[in-house]
Amino acid sequence: EVQLVESGGGLVQPGGSLRLSCVASGFTFSDRYMDWVRQAPGKGLEWVGRIRDKANTGSTEYAASVKGRFTILRDDLKNSLYLQMNSLKTEDTAVYYCARSSSDWLDVVDYLGQGTLVTVSS
Amino acid sequence: DIQMTQSPSAMSASVGDRVTITCRASQGISNHLTWFQQRPGKVPERLIYAASSLQSGVPSRFSGSGSGTEFTLTISSLQPEDFATYYCLQHYTYPLTFGGGTKVEIK
Numbered sequence: 001e002v003q004l005v006e007s008g009g010g011l012v013q014p015g016g017s018l019r020l021s022c023v024a025s026g027f028t029f030s031d032r033y034m035d036w037v038r039q040a041p042g043k044g045l046e047w048v049g050r051i052r053d054k055a056n057t058g059s060t061e062y063a064a065s066v067k068g069r070f071t072i073l074r075d076d077l078k079n080s081l082y083l084q085m086n087s088l089k090t091e092d093t094a095v096y097y098c099a100r101s102s103s104d105w106l107d108v109v110d111y112l113g114q115g116t117l118v119t120v121s122s
Numbered sequence: 123d124i125q126m127t128q129s130p131s132a133m134s135a136s137v138g139d140r141v142t143i144t145c146r147a148s149q150g151i152s153n154h155l156t157w158f159q160q161r162p163g164k165v166p167e168r169l170i171y172a173a174s175s176l177q178s179g180v181p182s183r184f185s186g187s188g189s190g191t192e193f194t195l196t197i198s199s200l201q202p203e204d205f206a207t208y209y210c211l212q213h214y215t216y217p218l219t220f221g222g223g224t225k226v227e228i229k
Contacts (some may be wrong), residue, residue, distance in 0.1 A: 035218075037166075044209065044220060044221075044222050044223045045158070045160075045166060045209050045211075045220045045223075046220065047211070047217060047218040047219065047220065050216075050218075061216045061217070062217075063217045064123075064217065097165065097166075105154055105213060105214070106153065106154060106171065106172040106175075106213075107171055107172070108156060108171070108211070108213045108218070109156060109158075109168060109211065109213075110168050110171070110177070111168075112165050112166055112167075113165070114165055115165060
């Protein structure tokens with residue numbers, strides 16, 4: 001069974017930093033692209049970014065709204081995905097989901113974790 | 123960026139109704155489109171991928187069609203558990219972009 005468990009959310013002041021984690025199980029994590037998706041309270045879904053698997057360079061892509069402030073990392077030995085968030089803004093307040101994807105462009109975001117809430121407020 | 127426009131943004135329907143939701147892309151995306159269902163307070167779940175392929179475990183009353191710029195999600199006979207918000211996602215190019223959502227409410 002595919003499981004994605006996020007942690008690390010909480011309350012942070014504007015301009016602050018936070019690191020989210022996602023531990024994966026039930027599949028071969030190292031073979032997968034992984035995404036972060038967020039949802040502001042009462043709003044729709046927004047794609048945050050992606051990290052490719054090492055066989056496809058392990059490189060990253062980001063939404064314009066977070067580029068230069070957020071960094072996606074992975075540790076395949078720990079089956080873990082991370083989202084390092086710096087220079088946080090109030091508009092970054094959202095539930096953050098990690099999501100499994102693949103290198104097949106037709107097969108993306110097939111599972112999402114339960115999410116972790118990030119609140120940016122003074 | 124590719125803009126995804128869903129219509130309607132909200133609708134009321136009765137159990138047993140046939141429901142159709144549309145998603146339009148601002149440029150062609152071939153069949154690189156996925157549909158999600160999000161029940162209130164729950165995590166989004168994938169229903170349809172590659173525009174028309176049914177996710178394993180999803181009831182056959184759900185179907186997807188379309189290619190290029192216009193796509194539809196159809197629920198052939200609405201069930202009580204189908205009252206939810208539905209989102210489309212294009213994954214043809216970066217950044218991936220979601221539609222604004224369609225909330226299906228009970229009439």
